Amino acid sequence: MLIFKLQSYLEAIASDASLYEKGNFEKRSEAIDFIGFGVIDQIDEYLLETTSPTLLQLRQHAEKVRSALEETDQQLFQHIQSNIRQGGYSGTAFKALITKYVDFNVHDPISQEEVGYDNLDVLINGLSLFQTMPEQTKDLEPEMVYYQKTPARIVFELVEKSFIRQEDVFFDIGAGLGQVAILVNLLTGIPTKGIEFEPAFCDYARDCAASLNLSDVNFSNVDAREADYSEGTIFFMFTPFHGEILQAVLEILRQESLQRKIKIITYGPCTAQVALQNWLQAAAPAENNAYKLGIFSSF
Ligand SMILES: C[S@@+](CC[C@H](N)C(=O)[O-])C[C@H]1O[C@@H](n2cnc3c(N)ncnc32)[C@H](O)[C@@H]1O
Incomplete structure (x- = not known):
């Protein structure tokens, strides 16, 4: 039951294309937090009591989905860094960007x-x-x-x-x-x-x-x-x-x-x-x- 629930949460995140748009930073942050606290931590708790290959696989999958979201964040950070480096953003322009x-x-x-x-x-x-x-x-x-x-x-x-x-x-x-x-x-x-x-x-x-x-x-x-x-x-x-x-x-x-x-x-x-x-x-x-x-x- 638990595996099924965690799997469906994870699939909902993995298949939500809007999470991979650079601009959706806050929504993505929530998803990254949820994968950490709501999925991986829960799996780890269960793995203390049982050795289940399915849970281990699910954990690996969760790590993969989280990495993909973090990769999108990295692209966003590089985009902002490169704008700053070129001198395009300072003062109100920087605040507006953030x-x-x-x-x-x-x-x-x-x-x-x-x-x-x-x-x-x-x-x-x-x-x-x-x-x-x-x-x-x-x-x-x-x-x-x-x-x-x-x-x-x-x-x-x-x-x-x-x-x-x-x-x-x-x-x-x-x-x-x-x-x-x-x-x-x-x-x-x-x-x-x-x-x-x-x-x-x-x-x-x-x-x-x-x-x-x-x-x-x-x-x-x-x-x-x-x-x-x-x-x-x-x-x-x-x-x-x-x-x-x-x-x-x-x-x-x-x-x-x-x-x-x-x-x-x-x-x-x-x-x-x-x-x-x-x-x-x-x-x-x-x-x-x-x-x-x-x-x-x-x-
Ligand atoms: C609470 S942190 C604040 C860091 C930074 N101002 C910030 O807000 O992100 C205090 C910093 O003061 C530095 N520090 C402590 N005593 C110092 C001193 N006598 N002279 C210069 N820096 C000192 C510490 O090494 C530490 O990095």
């Missing part, structure tokens, strides 16, 4: 109590030619925070809410694999810079930017306490560190703010410490939710 494939509205109030990823992340992750996470080569100090990616939806929201001007220069402090700096450049056209402590992450981020021909996206492999911020006007932090390191970097930014007005945008638990700085004003009343963007500007 919203063609993923239906979302940055103004939708989604209440997040933790970091959450969705189909937009799958699409944006696909823009990177390098899919294997590099190994960390340096130990972090106790107050430094391990790599975790800012959800792509949050980066779109950041661009929407921070009133970016063409003369702005954006810094991602603790840039990880570079996705925030790359996306902000694609969405706005302004120069972006990433500061990252881990050399392997920095190399990866540079390779990604180079593979997309983004010459205005640069990364420095340096401790945030030693970085040169003299060109920056907007500084983003997805909690790269806390405690004394955060305070030391905020003091450097305060010094920069004596030269020009700056904005600091935060995500994650560091927002609470940034909100305490008396040289910054919050753009919106502070909310008691670390996973909402904090937007601050110097006086």
Whole structure:
């Protein structure tokens, strides 16, 4: 009975031609998830109790159907990458391209109590030619925070809410694999810079930017306490560190703010410490939710 049910689900997916059209990215993502969780995981559970050649065959078939769908995704990613590389898509054109494939509205109030990823992340992750996470080569100090990616939806929201001007220069402090700096450049056209402590992450981020021909996206492999911020006007932090390191970097930014007005945008638990700085004003009343963007500007 179970085999019959899973088989018919799988056949319905395999024979749905619309799933193999590049444009149907969200529908395809749902089908890929369903094959993983609804079919393969179920088969694996049954295979723990019984050895059935038919179930094993069905599992292989499910893997094959999933690979074919993933192959269509790869074609879509290559199509978007090649458009970016040729310089055809930046600013509103890039946003329009992405919203063609993923239906979302940055103004939708989604209440997040933790970091959450969705189909937009799958699409944006696909823009990177390098899919294997590099190994960390340096130990972090106790107050430094391990790599975790800012959800792509949050980066779109950041661009929407921070009133970016063409003369702005954006810094991602603790840039990880570079996705925030790359996306902000694609969405706005302004120069972006990433500061990252881990050399392997920095190399990866540079390779990604180079593979997309983004010459205005640069990364420095340096401790945030030693970085040169003299060109920056907007500084983003997805909690790269806390405690004394955060305070030391905020003091450097305060010094920069004596030269020009700056904005600091935060995500994650560091927002609470940034909100305490008396040289910054919050753009919106502070909310008691670390996973909402904090937007601050110097006086
Ligand atoms: C939570 S991740 C954020 C990554 C990236 N900003 C993003 O949102 O996708 C924090 C990053 O900060 C880096 N980091 C931690 N301490 C640092 C320091 N003192 N200087 C520069 N980078 C640091 C970590 O290696 C890690 O990649």
